[in-house]
Amino acid sequence: xxxxxxxxxxxxxxxxxxxxxxxxxxxxxxxxxxxxxxxxxxxxxxxxxxxxxxxxxxxxxxxxxxxxxxxxxxxxxxxxxxxxxxxxxxxxxxxxxxxxxxxxxxxxxxxxxxxxxxxxxxxxxxxxxxxxxxxxxxxxxxxxxxxxxxxxxxxxxxxxxxxx
Numbered sequence: 702x703x704x705x706x707x708x709x710x711x712x713x714x715x716x717x718x719x720x721x722x723x724x725x726x727x728x729x730x731x732x733x734x735x736x737x738x739x740x741x742x743x744x745x746x747x748x749x750x751x752x753x754x755x756x757x758x759x760x761x762x763x764x765x766x767x768x769x770x771x772x773x774x775x776x777x778x779x780x781x782x783x784x785x786x787x788x789x790x791x792x793x794x795x796x797x798x799x800x801x802x803x804x805x806x807x808x809x810x811x812x813x814x815x816x817x818x819x820x821x822x823x824x825x826x827x828x829x830x831x832x833x834x835x836x837x838x839x840x841x842x843x844x845x846x847x848x849x850x851x852x853x854x855x856x857x858x859x860x861x862x863x864x865x
Contacts, residue, residue, distance in 0.1 A: 716751035723761045727782045776812040802857040813850035830855045
């Protein structure tokens, strides 16, 4: 009889300024053009939905930042530490974000992703996102160039507004 490994315990908690050193380390490790500390500070000050993902040992594995709008949510940043890739953490955070959309009665979740980021686009497609458009020159790229973003959208089931 072979042993079946137990799934890792994960916890999503609200992001605070005290998390930013760890978040910035992951951001710098994951991206050639990372968000600045100011981007995160501004997002927290604006009251955006920001969460950090912890493992059972208290290590931060990832995070997301999303902005609520009228009947929709816009995912601004979702990142898993490269050392924790391929363990289902992105899926876990996307499911938590979809639950947050339902709580906020947002019926659509939007995001942009680099056109060259095939790995992330595949994760989003597997999660049910559809590619619905393109933003030309949206992201900074090497040598002063710009890269297009693919706009993706996910319909959130169970989020329709009812008469309260």
